[in-house]
Amino acid sequence: MADVTSGTSATSVVTSVTPAAIALNRFGLGARAGEAAPSDPKGWLKSQLFGASYQAMPQALGVQPSSSALAAEFADRQSAIRNAGADDKQAVRKSYNEKLRDIYRAAVNARFVSALQTPTPFVERLVVFWSNHFAVSVEKPPVAMLAGSFEAEAIRPHVLGRFEDMLVAVERHPAMQIFLDQARSVGPDSPAAERAAARHPERKPGLNENLAREIMELHTLGVRSGYDQNDVTEFARALTGWSIGAMGGGMGAGAQRNDAAAPGQFVFRQPLHEPGTRTIMNRQYDQAGEQQALAVLHDLAASPATAQHIAGKLARHFVADTPPPALVDRLASVFSATNGDLSSVYQVLIDSPEAWAPVDAKFKTPWDWTVSSLRGLGFNTLGNTQIAPLLTQLGQPVWRPGSPAGYDDIAASWAAPDALVRRVELAQRFASRVGDTLDARTLGNQLLAGSLSDATASELSRAESAPTALALLLVSPDFQRR
Amino acid sequence: MTTRRNFLLCAGAGAGAMLIGSRMAFASVESDRRFVFVIQRGAADGLNIVVPYADPAYASLRGALAIDPSSATRLDGTFALHPSLVETAKMYAAQQALFVHAVASPYRDRSHFDGQNVLETGGTAPYQMKDGWLNRLVSMLPASKANAIALASTVPLALRGRAEVTSYAPSALPQAPDDLLVRVSQLYSGDPQLHALWSSAMDARGLAADAGARQDPASLGKLAASFLGRSDGPRIAMIETGGWDTHSAQNQRLGAQLKALDTMMASMRDGLGEHWANTTVLVATEFGRMATANGTGGTDHGTASAAMLLGGAVQGGRVLADWPGLAPSALYQGRDLRPTLGLDSLIAAAAGETFGLDPVHVRATLFTQKTASPMSSRLLRT
Numbered sequence: 001m002a003d004v005t006s007g008t009s010a011t012s013v014v015t016s017v018t019p020a021a022i023a024l025n026r027f028g029l030g031a032r033a034g035e036a037a038p039s040d041p042k043g044w045l046k047s048q049l050f051g052a053s054y055q056a057m058p059q060a061l062g063v064q065p066s067s068s069a070l071a072a073e074f075a076d077r078q079s080a081i082r083n084a085g086a087d088d089k090q091a092v093r094k095s096y097n098e099k100l101r102d103i104y105r106a107a108v109n110a111r112f113v114s115a116l117q118t119p120t121p122f123v124e125r126l127v128v129f130w131s132n133h134f135a136v137s138v139e140k141p142p143v144a145m146l147a148g149s150f151e152a153e154a155i156r157p158h159v160l161g162r163f164e165d166m167l168v169a170v171e172r173h174p175a176m177q178i179f180l181d182q183a184r185s186v187g188p189d190s191p192a193a194e195r196a197a198a199r200h201p202e203r204k205p206g207l208n209e210n211l212a213r214e215i216m217e218l219h220t221l222g223v224r225s226g227y228d229q230n231d232v233t234e235f236a237r238a239l240t241g242w243s244i245g246a247m248g249g250g251m252g253a254g255a256q257r258n259d260a261a262a263p264g265q266f267v268f269r270q271p272l273h274e275p276g277t278r279t280i281m282n283r284q285y286d287q288a289g290e291q292q293a294l295a296v297l298h299d300l301a302a303s304p305a306t307a308q309h310i311a312g313k314l315a316r317h318f319v320a321d322t323p324p325p326a327l328v329d330r331l332a333s334v335f336s337a338t339n340g341d342l343s344s345v346y347q348v349l350i351d352s353p354e355a356w357a358p359v360d361a362k363f364k365t366p367w368d369w370t371v372s373s374l375r376g377l378g379f380n381t382l383g384n385t386q387i388a389p390l391l392t393q394l395g396q397p398v399w400r401p402g403s404p405a406g407y408d409d410i411a412a413s414w415a416a417p418d419a420l421v422r423r424v425e426l427a428q429r430f431a432s433r434v435g436d437t438l439d440a441r442t443l444g445n446q447l448l449a450g451s452l453s454d455a456t457a458s459e460l461s462r463a464e465s466a467p468t469a470l471a472l473l474l475v476s477p478d479f480q481r482r
Numbered sequence: 483m484t485t486r487r488n489f490l491l492c493a494g495a496g497a498g499a500m501l502i503g504s505r506m507a508f509a510s511v512e513s514d515r516r517f518v519f520v521i522q523r524g525a526a527d528g529l530n531i532v533v534p535y536a537d538p539a540y541a542s543l544r545g546a547l548a549i550d551p552s553s554a555t556r557l558d559g560t561f562a563l564h565p566s567l568v569e570t571a572k573m574y575a576a577q578q579a580l581f582v583h584a585v586a587s588p589y590r591d592r593s594h595f596d597g598q599n600v601l602e603t604g605g606t607a608p609y610q611m612k613d614g615w616l617n618r619l620v621s622m623l624p625a626s627k628a629n630a631i632a633l634a635s636t637v638p639l640a641l642r643g644r645a646e647v648t649s650y651a652p653s654a655l656p657q658a659p660d661d662l663l664v665r666v667s668q669l670y671s672g673d674p675q676l677h678a679l680w681s682s683a684m685d686a687r688g689l690a691a692d693a694g695a696r697q698d699p700a701s702l703g704k705l706a707a708s709f710l711g712r713s714d715g716p717r718i719a720m721i722e723t724g725g726w727d728t729h730s731a732q733n734q735r736l737g738a739q740l741k742a743l744d745t746m747m748a749s750m751r752d753g754l755g756e757h758w759a760n761t762t763v764l765v766a767t768e769f770g771r772m773a774t775a776n777g778t779g780g781t782d783h784g785t786a787s788a789a790m791l792l793g794g795a796v797q798g799g800r801v802l803a804d805w806p807g808l809a810p811s812a813l814y815q816g817r818d819l820r821p822t823l824g825l826d827s828l829i830a831a832a833a834g835e836t837f838g839l840d841p842v843h844v845r846a847t848l849f850t851q852k853t854a855s856p857m858s859s860r861l862l863r864t
Binding site: 139180181184185186188193202203204205206207208209210213217223224229232393402403405411412415416417418420421422424425426428429455456459462463464468471472475476477480 | 592666
């Protein structure tokens with residue numbers, strides 16, 4: 001029985017969390033079994049930003065197909081379904097749906113393996129943060145195919161770079177174009193609309209304002225930050241023409257038969273673009289064609305409202321569900337002062353005392369908890385485990401947040417009765433694979449870098465078997481928060 | 483389990499698109515009456531669900547998206563019901579379904595997330611209030627054995643609040659042995675947050691033992707009925723549905739959504755049997771969709787929508803609407819169906835009449851809007 005030996009009272013439930021534990025768990029993805037805790041926690045984090053050890057395309061992801069390969073495959077699927085005889089249609093569709101599911105699962109597994117193996121867990125956490133900020137959802141079949149390539153191509157290369165570069169890459173990516181219905185949005189007075197109206201007056205194509213609204217509300221400025229419905233509509237007009245090569249099934253512009261653009265590849269379609277100057281938040285945009293929406297994105301990225309919005313979300317992710325306003329302001333000013341240089345923002349975060357409060361305020365999301373559990377048990381690969389269905393059981397299916405706002409980043413969304421039971425069920429399964437090769441008491445002290453609470457240590461020492469003790473460690477209050 | 487029992491919340495991440503991420507939450511109180519709130523997340527298109535076929539502007543505004551009145555169920559001289567709502571139409575014929583049109587919460591912008599926040603908290607502006615109106619409704623009722631049980635990983639905002647909430651969902655994972663569960667209880671004994679959640683979860687397991695694990699619409703309706711039908715079960719439930727944000731391919735998607743909703747409601751009705759007579763189900767969304775079709779076979783975000791009251795307790799067979807019309811000058815900001823009825827008034831009246839509570843008191847407790855006017859007529863049977 002581990003007794004209370006330090007000066008703390010036996011009833012105290014608050015254990016002071018060490019800086020090494022904070023670096024490993026709050027900033028990182030959890031310690032790995034057998035790995036030494038960083039002796040210089042801040043230096044360890046900064047070296048991940050500036051030390052060139054971050055891999056934009058790690059080995060596990062490098063073997064995954066690109067968006068152009070996937071989009072071409074999707075286009076093949078659509079035409080195979082279209083061309084199949086009435087008797088075969090069902091079978092063709094079924095076989096492609098299975099393929100699509102396999103592609104999605106492989107992408108989720110690859111993402112997970114990168115998280116297990118990464119030399120830069122802080123940056124990998126940021127990848128997931130940004131991927132959730134710019135959320136797409138795999139409810140739409142082509143997005144299910146493309147979601148992994150979206151993160152690899154639009155998020156990962158820019159996670160340490162400039163916000164605006166990431167923003168532009170995201171909005172042009174086929175996954176986002178399809179998810180927020182941009183590819184087929186047509187300027188009401190564009191040449192394409194007039195031609196279509198002449199042919200079918202009752203089916204005049206026109207605007208879809210979905211992407212424009214969510215860029216302003218979710219990706220940049222944030223809701224209630226001063227723009228109005230007219231600004232959204234004007235931005236939607238500016239965005240017309242932003243499209244992708246046809247993928248069949250109505251996923252390209254007008255499902256054109258002889259599209260010169262490769263399937264899913266970003267293309268600006270001048271005939272769809274609404275002619276004229278746009279006015280958005282009292283600014284005039286008279287640029288031609290594709291440049292018009294790029295100019296708007298540039299201004300949105302540079303807006304103080306965007307800096308506040310991003311700063312607030314980062315502070316919420318790393319510090320507390322209700323982040324300290326002083327910290328948010330500090331992050332926002334460095335965001336503005338550096339024109340959205342993200343590494344500079346992260347550096348200020350690392351140097352902020354609020355981020356090193358010795359109490360764990362954040363409840364791990366299902367993704368965080370699963371990643372840290374398997375890292376903690378020493379897994380480097382997955383074997384036959386499929387991660388996608390596991391995360392669905394835990395309530396956070398990967399790339400499927402159910403809304404373009406992404407998953408919530410507060411405890412109330414994840415700390416719920418059933419969620420705890422699921423984690424217990426899964427912890428038991430993980431632990432049984434390790435058997436008695438790890439001692440939970442030693443491991444607990446290592447993973448929590450000297451912050452394991454006396455209460456938890458005592459329960460671990462009472463467990464009837466090694467796997468039970470490991471399962472308890474994974475579901476302990478100490479391990480479920482960061 | 484004999485401990486206190488307040489809520490039951492359950493989720494199915496299931497088969498139909500509508501039920502993806504859908505969740506149920508229940509609360510138990512000392513009453514024969516049942517109240518269920520079905521939230522439609524994503525802004526359901528009221529104009530194509532309860533169709534104003536007689537409005538001269540409807541067909542031209544909607545173009546190819548317009549619902550053909552000859553295929554729809556005619557409700558009265560103005561409105562018709564979407565053809566996918568077959569069972570709901572039967573409820574209407576049996577005077578167990580009432581529709582309310584041109585209805586909206588106090589929220590007037592077009593963000594889903596702010597709109598749902600206002601709808602669920604009962605505030606007048608987003609993030610003004612921290613707890614949900616359904617949670618406050620429970621606190622107005624005499625609690626019985628009272629304990630929280632949930633069938634979901636998360637608790638919807640309308641049910642968050644002072645009253646303890648638990649969750650449960652049919653799990654495909656291997657069950658943990660009792661020994662481990664007991665040890666976890668001990669492990670959490672010193673942690674107030676996790677201790678409360680864990681105790682609720684263990685209570686939920688006791689109730690849910692016979693409640694099937696399938697998550698399609700019919701099974702979800704049956705599951706809800708199996709909880710609500712128990713004499714010691716919950717009396718208040720919440721079901722979350724998603725997938726209503728039809729910016730493209732609306733006709734096909736909305737048809738599938740409504741079929742799933744219809745199936746779930748029929749299954750709940752059949753599962754409840756004699757208790758259906760004591761049941762009120764409110765179906766509502768955060769806001770409606772633009773009066774005109776957009777350029778991509780769908781509709782963009784709008785303002786007023788339609789709500790439904792279903793159940794044997796409802797004095798149905800009616801459409802309540804102060805119809806503003808769809809002429810260009812009548813539209814809100816020149817683009818949306820104009821709200822003429824407050825969703826908060828509807829909710830307060832439906833909840834108050836269900837449990838026989840003082841209407842003024844209910845409205846004041848559930849909603850902050852002071853100007854909300856009472857409904858012009860009773861909603862439920864006396």
